[in-house]
Amino acid sequence: RKEVEQDPGPFNVPEGATVAFNCTYSNSASQSFFWYRQDCRKEPKLLMSVYSSGNEDGRFTAQLNRASQYISLLIRDSKLSDSATYLCVVMDSSASKIIFGSGTRLSIRP
Amino acid sequence: GAVVSQHPSRVICKSGTSVKIECRSLDFQATTMFWYRQFPKQSLMLMATSNEGSKATYEQGVEKDKFLINHASLTLSTLTVTSAHPEDSSFYICSARDNRGSWGYTFGSGTRLTVV
Numbered sequence: 202r203k204e205v206e207q208d209p210g211p212f213n214v215p216e217g218a219t220v221a222f223n224c225t226y227s228n229s230a231s232q233s234f235f236w237y238r239q240d241c242r243k244e245p246k247l248l249m250s251v252y253s254s255g256n257e258d259g260r261f262t263a264q265l266n267r268a269s270q271y272i273s274l275l276i277r278d279s280k281l282s283d284s285a286t287y288l289c290v291v292m293d294s295s296a297s298k299i300i301f302g303s304g305t306r307l308s309i310r311p
Numbered sequence: 312g313a314v315v316s317q318h319p320s321r322v323i324c325k326s327g328t329s330v331k332i333e334c335r336s337l338d339f340q341a342t343t344m345f346w347y348r349q350f351p352k353q354s355l356m357l358m359a360t361s362n363e364g365s366k367a368t369y370e371q372g373v374e375k376d377k378f379l380i381n382h383a384s385l386t387l388s389t390l391t392v393t394s395a396h397p398e399d400s401s402f403y404i405c406s407a408r409d410n411r412g413s414w415g416y417t418f419g420s421g422t423r424l425t426v427v
Contacts, residue, residue, distance in 0.1 A: 235416075244404055244418040245355065288354065290416075298345065299406075299416060303354040 204228060205291050207302035215310055218279050222305045224289030225271045233292035234265055234272050238285045239304065245288055248274075276307075284309045313339050313409035317419025324395055324426055332390045332422045334405030340385035341407035345416070346378075349402040361388040395426040 207224045214220050226234075234251035249256065251263040251272050262275040276283055289302035314337040324330050334344055342363045347355040359380055360368040367380035379391040388407075392399055404421040 242402075242423075244421045246418070247416070298357060298360060300357070301347075301355045 203303075204300050205289055205302040207289050207305050209303055209305060211306035211308050213308045213310060214279060216279060216281055218309075219275065219277045220279055220307065221273060221275045222287055222289075222307075223271050223273050224302050224305075225269075226289075226291045226300075227270070228291070228293060229267075229270060231291045231293060234263075235290040235292075235299075236261075236263055236272075236274050237288040237290055237301075239288055240285050245301075248287070279307075279309050281309050281311065283307060313407070313417040315341075315405065315407050315417045315419045317405055317422060319422055320420055321423045322425070324424070326396055326426055327394055329391055329393045330395055330424060332392070332403055332405075332424075334388045334390070334407070334419050336386045336407050336409075336417075339407075339409040341388075341409070342385060344382060344388040344405055344407045346380065346388075346390050347404045347406065349404065349421075355404060358390075361390075363388075392424065395424070397426045400424055400426045 205226050236248040237245040238248045239245040249258050249263050251265045255264040260277045264273045286304040286306050288304045290299050292299045316335045318333050344361040346358045348358050349355045357370050358373045361380045361382040363382045369375045382388040402421050402423050405419040406416045408416045
């Protein structure tokens with residue numbers, strides 16, 4: 202089993218739609234979680250950290266479910282510019298390294 | 312915010328030659344930097360963890376004699392791909408964490424290596 206798993210997609214949704222991704226992790230001792238966004242042939246960029254209480258940043262909402270060991274990302278009112286690959290990132294318990302999911306591709310159509 | 316500068320952004324080299332990639336933290340000190348490799352349509356795979364003033368820690372399956380890492384200062388880590396082969400062609404990205412904040416890891420812009 203992979204340490205961090207994501208549905209690779211692609212998710213193809215119309216502009217304005219709401220879309221959600223999940224990411225599961227295998228190490229119950231993992232301590233920090235992030236969502237990154239990566240555009241084609243570019244480096245990943247931090248989208249948001251994921252807190253136990255859940256957090257929201259504009260149209261983006263991230264949640265953590267420790268019991269079921271998954272994190273989620275919800276995008277509301279999607280824009281064309283949201284088209285990208287979204288990477289789930291988990292920091293191990295010793296905070297010594299971060300592990301990437303394989304990414305979920307999102308394509309927003311007009 | 313934290314900025315990581317990576318050079319070169321693109322390099323084409325002949326088989327058998329060596330290529331050095333630099334990763335610099337511009338406005339913070341990074342005692343630890345990470346080197347990743349990403350093949351097309353795949354996720355980033357951690358190659359090694361670079362520690363300032365000590366030997367790098369390599370992930371399983373990564374040849375330390377082929378991918379030389381040097382982290383001689385708190386702001387600079389280098390990755391040298393030695394005796395490059397076409398299968399080494401990939402996107403190499405470094406990252407570092409600014410311990411002053413909690414904003415995750417900052418990435419360099421990546422180096423696209425093509426070995427011909």
